[in-house]
Every structure is written in structure tokens, then in C-alpha cells.
Amino acid sequence: MKKLLILGGGTAGTMMANKLRKALEREEWDITLVDKHRTHYYQPGFLFIPFGIYKREDVVKPKGDFFPPGLTIFYSNIDLIKAEENLVILEGGKVLNYDYLIIATGTQIRPDETPGLKDKLWYKNIFDFYTIEGALALRNHLKTWEGGKLVVCISELPFKCPVAPLEFVFLAEAFFTEKGIRDKVDITFVTPLPGAFTKPIATRMLSELLVDKNIKVETDFYLEHIDNDGKKLVSYDEREIEFDLLTIVPVNMGDELIARSGLGDDMNYVPTDKHTLQSKAHENIFVIGDAADLPTSKAGSVAHFAGDILFENLMNKIEGRPMTAKFDGHANCYIETGYGKGALIDFNYETEPLPGTFPLPGVGPFGLLKNTKINHYGKIIFRWIYWHILLRGKEMPIESEMTMAGKKRIPY
Amino acid sequence: MAEKTIAGVNLSVSDEGYLQNPDQWTKEIAEEIAGELNIQLSDKHYEVIDFLRNQHKQGTPLTIRKVGKSGIVDIKGFYTLFPGGPLKYSSKIAGIPKPASCV
Numbered sequence: 001m002k003k004l005l006i007l008g009g010g011t012a013g014t015m016m017a018n019k020l021r022k023a024l025e026r027e028e029w030d031i032t033l034v035d036k037h038r039t040h041y042y043q044p045g046f047l048f049i050p051f052g053i054y055k056r057e058d059v060v061k062p063k064g065d066f067f068p069p070g071l072t073i074f075y076s077n078i079d080l081i082k083a084e085e086n087l088v089i090l091e092g093g094k095v096l097n098y099d100y101l102i103i104a105t106g107t108q109i110r111p112d113e114t115p116g117l118k119d120k121l122w123y124k125n126i127f128d129f130y131t132i133e134g135a136l137a138l139r140n141h142l143k144t145w146e147g148g149k150l151v152v153c154i155s156e157l158p159f160k161c162p163v164a165p166l167e168f169v170f171l172a173e174a175f176f177t178e179k180g181i182r183d184k185v186d187i188t189f190v191t192p193l194p195g196a197f198t199k200p201i202a203t204r205m206l207s208e209l210l211v212d213k214n215i216k217v218e219t220d221f222y223l224e225h226i227d228n229d230g231k232k233l234v235s236y237d238e239r240e241i242e243f244d245l246l247t248i249v250p251v252n253m254g255d256e257l258i259a260r261s262g263l264g265d266d267m268n269y270v271p272t273d274k275h276t277l278q279s280k281a282h283e284n285i286f287v288i289g290d291a292a293d294l295p296t297s298k299a300g301s302v303a304h305f306a307g308d309i310l311f312e313n314l315m316n317k318i319e320g321r322p323m324t325a326k327f328d329g330h331a332n333c334y335i336e337t338g339y340g341k342g343a344l345i346d347f348n349y350e351t352e353p354l355p356g357t358f359p360l361p362g363v364g365p366f367g368l369l370k371n372t373k374i375n376h377y378g379k380i381i382f383r384w385i386y387w388h389i390l391l392r393g394k395e396m397p398i399e400s401e402m403t404m405a406g407k408k409r410i411p412y
Numbered sequence: 413m414a415e416k417t418i419a420g421v422n423l424s425v426s427d428e429g430y431l432q433n434p435d436q437w438t439k440e441i442a443e444e445i446a447g448e449l450n451i452q453l454s455d456k457h458y459e460v461i462d463f464l465r466n467q468h469k470q471g472t473p474l475t476i477r478k479v480g481k482s483g484i485v486d487i488k489g490f491y492t493l494f495p496g497g498p499l500k501y502s503s504k505i506a507g508i509p510k511p512a513s514c515v
């Protein structure tokens with residue numbers, strides 16, 4: 001019996017288990033997946049929880065509902081990967097050996113990395129919305145908050161879903177307006193980037209929206225510590241920003257397992273060939289999702305597109321063919337902008353987000369880099385697609401490779 | 413893309429003035445770019461520059477944090493050496509492309 005082992009049963013691991021169980025003969029291949037949690041969280045839904053748009057039950061389901069028959073599952077913390085010996089050790093000492101390993105352990109927030117963050121203001125005046133606990137605590141706080149300085153800050157790059165903090169400020173602006181207290185809330189978006197977003201054309205479009213909505217932007221701000229007594233953010237170059245309510249994206253890092261196993265870079269991401277998705281250090285290890293050090297967004301849509309490529313390359317490898325499938329870094333992200341509207345960006349390693357229509361050239365229905373109602377529905381429908389198509393490893397009506405059709409190259 | 417003469421050498425640079433070909437880099441070029449940024453290069457600056465050039469050669473994406481962990485300077489020290497935009501300015505002086513920040 002040959003053994004394929006998948007570490008992590010989140011978005012990417014679950015999707016790969018479904019694709020591979022269908023393709024590999026059960027008599028020939030044992031497929032095993034390990035995850036420490038039994039609950040699957042629809043993380044994109046965390047964004048909506050603070051504003052009462054989604055509730056807890058809208059974003060949780062048992063992981064077991066999404067695993068295919070014929071998959072061996074262990075719910076356990078993974079202690080160590082011994083790549084030289086093709087072994088994985090679980091907490092408690094159980095040893096699993098493998099012929100091929102897929103690492104899909106994602107990325108996590110690490111508030112402990114920033115001095116003063118997990119201190120006396122944590123979950124009192126400072127919240128994250130990257131965990132269910134943070135999102136729910138923030139919702140409770142917002143129910144009675146009467147206004148003041150709201151600061152939204154990104155601590156470190158890279159972090160998953162790079163549009164999420166922008167969406168958060170847009171939704172917050174609409175939330176306070178609808179509550180009738182917008183005039184009492186001063187909103188500031190603080191980023192270590194030189195602009196609102198990473199790529200120039202999208203930055204221009206998003207910056208205009210921020211100006212329209214009277215949201216201040218503080219750029220090139222690299223957070224050093226939180227001054228709890230002064231309720232201030234302090235940067236390495238000693239700039240200070242005061243807050244009454246701070247929503248923060250803490251430092252994101254890959255799981256400590258990767259560090260313990262000596263497989264990661266300084267942020268615990270696994271060095272991965274950006275086209276084949278094979279680990280750079282071990283030819284029988286592949287990496288997918290947020291755990292990889294790929295130079296593209298850490299997003300569910302990226303994991304989805306990468307999944308097609310990983311599947312093809314793994315099958316090539318198993319069946320003794322060259323690994324011909326090449327991942328292009330394709331990402332496709334809906335951006336909530338408040339008031340029932342949204343924007344959409346579609347890009348890859350080489351091409352930055354451009355205006356146009358998607359997925360059909362000239363038709364859409366979605367508008368790239370445009371603020372429309374239909375894009376908002378795209379985001380809402382994404383949750384259904386996530387549970388029913390993406391996790392189950394089914395085909396989506398979108399090519400995994402990005403296309404220029406429908407996009408317009410414009411100068412900036 | 414543009415052409416620019418730096419320290420008497422005709423070089424192709426990006427629109428923002430980053431060298432296109434790190435192999436064309438010399439200390440004289442570094443001094444001149446640093447001068448434009450009002451930075452006086454010390455040995456410490458050159459240690460950082462060497463580190464950046466080596467990391468770039470190995471294809472490692474660079475971050476401020478990574479420089480802070482290099483053992484050469486901590487992050488505060490990095491800001492002191494290259495005030496305002498440590499990674500941007502040091503990369504420019506080191507003759508490597510503008511760091512591709514988060515994507």
C-alpha cells in the first residue's frame with residue numbers, strides 16, 4: 001500500500017483530499033489527513049461578524065462533513081515532520097510514514113510577536129477579526145461603542161487575505177453611518193505599505209474610495225509596540241497614533257510545527273517552487289495554501305487555483321511523468337466596500353489587477369476594479385461556492401490560469 | 413524603464429531609479445545613490461548592503477523583519493541607518509530591485 005499524507009484539513013487540505021481520493025485507487029493508495037480541530041471555519045465570513053451581518057453559525061461546520069469516504073482521519077496536533085525519514089509524528093507519539101506529503105497547515109495570527117499587544121487592552125479596546133473569538137468579542141464591543149478614534153492597523157507583511165483590512169474599514173464606515181454615529185467616529189487605516197494596497201492601479205482605485213468615505217490613511221507605518229497606558233501605536237521610526245478602539249491584523253506566521261521540523265523560513269513558511277508547488281528541499285513534499293512562501297496572496301481563491309496544478313503535478317510525479325503543470329499565482333478577490341456594493345480584483349505573479357469585466361470579456365457580470373452591487377453578490381455567493389464546490393474539490397466555471405481576456409491595460 | 417548615468421556608468425534603471433541589473437553595481441554607484449538620498453555610507457551600511465545583495469542572489473524575498481533578524485542591525489538600527497524607508501532605500505543603494513512588498 002502506498003501512502004499519501006495530508007497535514008492540515010482547512011481550505012486547501014480538505015480540497016486536496018477530495019480531489020485525490022477520487023483519482024487514486026483505494027486498493028493501491030492509503031490517503032490520511034491530520035488536523036487538530038474538528039470544526040471548519042469559513043474564515044472569509046469572520047469579516048462580517050463584528051457588524052452583525054453573519055453570526056457564528058453562519059461560518060462553522062464540522063470538518064467531517066467535507067471529507068470523502070475512504071480517507072483516514074486523525075484529529076490530533078502534529079508534533080514533527082521528519083522529512084529525511086519520510087515520517088510524521090503526532091502528539092502522543094503516533095508515527096505516520098508516507099511516500100508523498102502535502103503540507104497545508106496554513107498561517108495563524110501571532111499577537112505575542114508585538115510587544116504590548118496581548119496586554120491589558122487585548123479584547124477590551126483591541127481586537128482582531130482573524131479568529132472567531134476576536135470577531136465575536138469585537139461584535140459585542142461594537143454593540144455599545146459610542147464613537148471615538150477607530151484605528152485599523154496591519155502589523156506585518158505578508159498576511160492572509162490582503163484586502164480584508166480594507167474591507168473592514170469600508171464596512172465599519174457603513175455600519176457607523178447606518179447607526180447614525182458616523183460623525184462621532186474618526187477612522188484611520190494604518191499600513192506598513194506605501195499605499196492603500198500593494199499594486200499601483202488597484203491602490204489608486206481603492207485610495208479614491210477611502211477619500212470619498214472620509215477614511216484617513218497612514219502609510220509606511222511599521223508597528224513596533226502598543227503603548228497600553230497612552231492607548232497609542234508606536235512605530236519603529238517613533239511615530240505615534242492614538243486610538244480608542246484598535247482593530248489589528250497581528251503578525252501572521254506559519255505553524256510552529258514547520259519551525260520545529262526545520263522546514264520553514266523566518267516566518268515559518270515553507271520554501272516552495274512557485275510554479276510546480278513542490279517543496280524546494282524535498283521532492284516528495286508538496287505545499288499548498290497559506291503555508292507556502294509563494295509570492296502571491298494568501299487566499300482561499302489562490303489555494304483553489306493552485307489545487308488544480310498541484311493535483312496535476314502530483315499525478316504526473318506518481319505516474320512517472322515530468323511535472324508540467326505550472327502555477328501562475330492566480331488570485332481572485334472580491335472586496336466588500338459597504339452599502340451592498342463591492343469591487344473585484346483578478347491578478348497573478350506577473351499581472352497586477354486591471355480594470356475590465358469578469359469572467360466573460362465585455363459581458364461580466366462582474367466588473368473588475370469597479371464598485372458595483374453585483375460584485376457584492378459575488379462575495380455573498382462565494383460562501384455557498386466555498387462549502388459546496390471549493391472544499392469538495394469540484395470544478396468551478398473559472399480557469400485556474402489567469403486570462404487577459406476582458407482586462408484592459410491602462411497607464412498609471 | 414529608463415537610462416541613467418550613475419558614477420559615470422550608463423545603467424538601465426526602473427522608473428523609480430532601482431538598478432535593473434544587480435551585477436552592474438559598484439561601491440561608487442552605491443555612494444552616488446546614497447548621496448541623492450542624503451545618506452552617508454558607513455561600514456555598518458555596507459554590512460547591510462552585502463546582506464541584502466546575498467539574500468537577493470539566493471532569491472529570498474526581503475522584509476524589514478528579515479534584516480532585523482540578520483544579526484547585523486535590529487529593526488530600530490535599520491531605521492537609523494536608512495531613515496524614512498529602510499528597506500526601500502537600502503535596496504536602491506544595494507542595486508537590487510525594489511522589494512516586492514505584500515501581495
Ligand SMILES: Cc1cc2nc3c(=O)[nH]c(=O)nc-3n(C[C@H](O)[C@H](O)[C@H](O)COP(=O)(O)OP(=O)(O)OC[C@H]3O[C@@H](n4cnc5c(N)ncnc54)[C@H](O)[C@@H]3O)c2cc1C
Pocket residue numbers: 007008009010011012013034035036037042043044045046047076077078079104105106107129130131160161164255257288289290291298299300301302303333334
Ligand atoms: C478575515 C478573513 C477574511 C478572508 N477573506 C477571504 C476572501 O474573501 N477570499 C479568499 O479567497 N480568502 C479569504 N481569506 C483567506 C482564506 O480563508 C485562507 O487563505 C484559506 O483558508 C487558506 O487555506 P489553508 O488550507 O492554507 O489554511 P487553513 O484553512 O487555515 O487550514 C490550516 C489547517 O491546518 C491545521 N493545522 C495547522 N497546524 C497544525 C498542527 N500543528 N497540527 C494539526 N493541525 C494543524 C489547522 O487546524 C487548520 O485546520 C480570509 C481570511 C480571513 C482570516
